[in-house]
Amino acid sequence: MNMLELVGVSKIYGEGPNAVHAISDVDLAVEPGALVAVMGASGSGKSTLLTIAGSLEKPTSGQVLVAGRSLAAMSRSAQARLRRRSIGFVFQDYNLLAGLSAIENVSLPLELDGIPAKKAQAIGRETLDDLGLADRASYFPDELSGGERQRVAIARAVVGERRLLLADEPSGALDSANGEAVMRLVLAACRRGVAAVVVTHDAQLASWADRVVFLRDGRVVDQTSPVLGPDSLLTPTSNP
């Protein structure tokens, strides 16, 4: 079963002659463990696609299924529960709460979901450990570097039982080394079974994905084939 499925999804803002078709008739399926990148220029509908996939916005038409369940068939509170339990979001500007430490930020979604604070923090600490941030647990966001903040944001997005990671330009203003570190974490989460969608205009980021979907003017125009093994690049061109 796909972790995320979009079937004929469209989103139109406004009406009549002023209507803007943000995305049109988008189909997308992401199986557990897959890392899918959505590439497109500014205004191509990438972010709209992500907010609809994460139930933050409703599509004008079409269906969104998360773990096989249709979002349209869920009440608002059921959607909120799904977001808290199953979906992790990563944004360009980290969106960490400034008044909470790294560990508090990471364990917050678990506490909101009713897990006692002590247990939530223990789970959060494990996640920070996995991401090499054990020694930053008590730091506040303004005491962390940009790269560390984004790693904390990823920890928050994958903590607990989250199985779908949705990331919007996750390397944002980071340099290429930190951008690579971010993608390594996303990929590691996928190798543990998390399904991830990363929207980006950056080809180096997208190239970490198992599949790259190209969006133009709100439509999926193309996607890459499964990645060939490294051997295809290293075929000797001369032999002694």
Added chain:
Amino acid sequence: MSIRHALLGLLTEGPKYGLQLRQEFEAGTGEVWPLNVGQVYTTLQRLERDGLVESEDAADDSPQKGFRITAEGEQELAGWLRTPPDLSSPPRDELVIKVLVAVRVPGVDVHDVIQVHRHYLVELMQQWTRLKEDEAQFDLNFALVVDAELFRLDSVVRWLDSADGRIKRASVEAPAPAGLPLPKLRRRVGQHT
């Protein structure tokens, strides 16, 4: 790619045999640039002729013949390292020409043409990035070579993205009249006179 200077670089570590130089060259470039053993010996002969290396025993032509760098060789290498390669003139880039021609050919959707090339480049980048996935297998030389290739391909994708947007805006603002000549592509930047 200057095999000549790469070999001089390897010889700064001490005297080496031809086969050893070939192995170390390939290992040092992440085995991305295979080298014919014939190329190694031809290059070594020329370096010896130019006084930049000397062989340990000139009479011995066996594969076990060792070479060492001379003082002139070290000087040549130091000069080469600090001499920028000539990047002043735009290369005759086939992809740029394809896009320029596509803009002019009736019935061709230039955005589709751009997407075909973007697709190809991103798939290539995915293959290179896969090589980075296993950090344990990833030594410094190999990392540098893979990054260089990824940045090179990335710059081409960025140009395609920029061209895509520029052509789209141009078609909205003012359709290009037919029959204009192709822009002059003669070297105008950093032209050597």
